[in-house]
Amino acid sequence: MSNPAPLFSAFRQALSEAWASGAGLLLPIGFFSGTAMLVPFTLGDEAETLAKIGPGVLWLALALASLVTLERVFQADLQDGALDLWVQEEASISLIALTKTLAHWLISGAPLILMAPILGRLLGVPFEDMVPAMAAYGIGGFTFFLWGGVAAALAAGVARAGLLIALIAIPFFVPAIIFGTLSLTEGFDGASILFLSAACLFALGVAPAAMGAALRLAAE
Amino acid sequence: MSDTRLIHGQSLGAVRGERVLFRDVSVEAKAGDLVLLRGANGTGITTLLRQLAGLSPPQAGEIERSASHHWIGHTNGLKAHETPRTHLQHWAKVWGSEADIDDILKRTSLRRPADVPSRMLSAGQKRRTALGRLKLVSRKLWLLDEPFNALDTDGQAYLAEMIEAHRADGGAVIAALHGAAPVKASSEVAL
Structure with missing residues (x-):
């Protein structure tokens, strides 16, 4: 791994790909906001209830929004032959896959965080809680994107893989969702945010190897 | 002679499901060789080429490689959003190439569509872009899957010229071909 040039190039390529394919930022943001906005319609408009469940609702919307964008991440690589080229590189395919996932998270995952206070406000969540x-x-x-990336790599050869990706990835979302939701009531003082970070680090350690193995298999 | 051998696949075999696709096939390429893998559709020449490239592990036999290679598959490796120029720039960066991209675009007759996203390019233009990768860095061995597909007469002549120049330069080419060959091979492997 002495030469980082392939990783930088993969990152740049994935950034422009993510930007060009998923209608840029708008699609995941729209999906995230739409999901969050449906909740008051199903649970009633009582301000107190909404303020209480608002942050949890945003967690759910975030998990679902991360899934919608991941379907094409590796499937496109398999179809257009770019995966064949990457697999033959000296750079590890696991690190390339991690780089790609990071780029897709930056384009379609990170903007959701910036949307969160606005949606929280609409649900009546106080700003200091946000x-x-x-x-x-x-x-x-x-963390969602890492596990989603593993599922997307496993499902790369499957047509209409969206549902399969959700099916594979959702069980892996559970620890992050549990500790994430707990951390909302505890803030920065509790242990839950540490457990959430641990879940993220675990995914960071395991997911790249799993993505690499799945992509090698897909290229065969 | 063995010191100029760039790749040697010995008694290779492949299985598809329950069926033996091919068995006991040996392929070798020395400097200056053009080896054609020939066979009807479904006989496994693409599989054989992918084994030589290291993309698929051979189910039987062994492959010895002593040179780096270029790969052009039947899919060209272009992303839908990439233009011929950004595609070549991307791989030039990955491979640390100093090659003059404009010059490559000119030689492959891609100057006009150089900045058009590949989803709007014709199959032949995409193929020409992929062939441009061969010029980015010099690698001894070229593995080409149906390289003449989708190319017009000029393109085929240009590729034949490229292959001859590469052989004269001490390189070798292994190409899978179904149809007639516009180039003269030094040896053929029939499946």
């Missing part, structure tokens, strides 16, 4: 929540959304969102 600051620790945003940190948690950032860590949790990246």
